[in-house]
Amino acid sequence: MSALFSLQGKTIVITGGAGLLGSEFTRVCIQHGARVVIVELHEEKAKSLIASVRKEIKTAEILFVKCDITKEKDIQNVLIKTIREYKNIDVLINNAYPRNAHYGRNMEDVTYEDFCNNLNMHAGGYFLMTKKVIEVMRKQKKGNIINIASIYGILGPDFRIYKNTPMTMPIEYAAIKGAIVNMTKYFSTYAASYGIRVNSISPGGIFTDQPASFVKKYCERVPLGRMAKTKDIVGGVIYLASDASSYITGQNLMIDGGLSVW
Template identity: 35%
Template sequence: MLLPSLYFEEGFKVIGNMVNTAFGKFNLTGKTALITGAAGLLGQQHASALLEIGATVVLTDISAEALGAACTALSCESTASRILTRVMDVSRAESITTVAEEFSDRRIDILVNNAAIDPKVNGDAGIQETSRLENFPLVQWELQLAVGLTGAFLCSQVFGSAMASDGRGGVILNIASDLSVFSPDQRLYRKEGLPADLQPVKPVTYSVIKAGLVGLTRYLATYWAEQGVRANALSPGGVFNGQGDEFVTRLTSLIPLGRMAKADEYQSVVQFLCTDASAYLNGQNIVMDGGRSVW
């Protein structure tokens, strides 16, 4: 049976309206997002994603020089007036409070807790391999937790409280890792010719911090839900950034898609999580790792 052409025309109109409505939710015009650790590889990608859909971004990091470089790079693809920078040390409450006070006349609608110290696994032969649990320095434990976990708590305390206080809600996005849901495979970091007690490993701090961020996310998701503040976590897999061939080969053998992520491949999910497109998503950890965590 042939259907009238009007049926198809009206059908396309309905579908078109649905698409427009759906994509219309990916819109942050008039909103301001503050990103910690914004001068880093993924920090800049998060900023680029939010700029693309209309947000004003506040880039924060501990290095003014690195922030300047990030701002310059992002200005090539977006309006410079929507890119603001502030030096901020997330491990110091007074530094966060100072930045919050500087933006007392501008509402922070979105907080992206991205700051972290990502310890590189080098495996240089020496008297001790300090990445190993037996030798891991307390000072490094305290420093890395202060930045990666305490920093997220402090920023959420300051900026999340402000979102909740006026009843207009907001979004907190914590950047975790696929290592929030499984342990590091230390075989990835083995070096030929080194004895067992000198083999480098992914430090204990990384797993503790990333798992802690997921716990913080769940706590925040219920704490300010009545005030309209949503909290979710994004757990990226490994991002290719010039790592050595041996490491890449080992890691990609563990990933069903057979490759590491490109730096810009998390942009669309950041946009989803920070906009009304995910208005009913709260307290979740989105693991985006090419399928590694399901093997």
């Protein structure tokens, strides 16, 4: 492994670190030499991921802290436990995907309450986590924050691809991810003088056995001709988490097979 891309000795906090993308990030960060703190609501998923990572890498340094990213007390507990165990926080990856029971409805069925609730949990949770972690990174005089946004933070949806499927692209998601892309820019200039970099990654749709008609129409719109795999996203995470990207801040890295180019 090139030293430039090494994560050796770095402490990386990953919210939603046991989810679809988060578990891939956790595994690959460990493989690249990092210590990982999994910040998760879902205890069983986190514990089974840790067991599976430890089977592969016996010396893995990995900590699970149960936390709801919308609760300041929970975040404070993450910070206390991380500092106690690993002394500092080098990288925060904001990756959790909070949503309420009504999330994912068609625009005309989304209530004001559900719109606000989902925005509060997701964009608000990323804000709160970032704010609290910056307090720690400021004292360290260095830090690195990576926000997982989405192509739908910058693109409008093509509703034709959802026709005859139960799927849609929720209006809340557009508002949330647009906010996260722009919060990335805000925090990048706010925190630059403290030696903290802030970037985002915007993945395209990950293939998870969606309806065939959707997959076909989605892939036809992608220059590289396919949906993303979770493994496609990790290279960007390693790049932004490592010193290879030390002069990059405020950027939004599109990992979408070229979908956003035309």
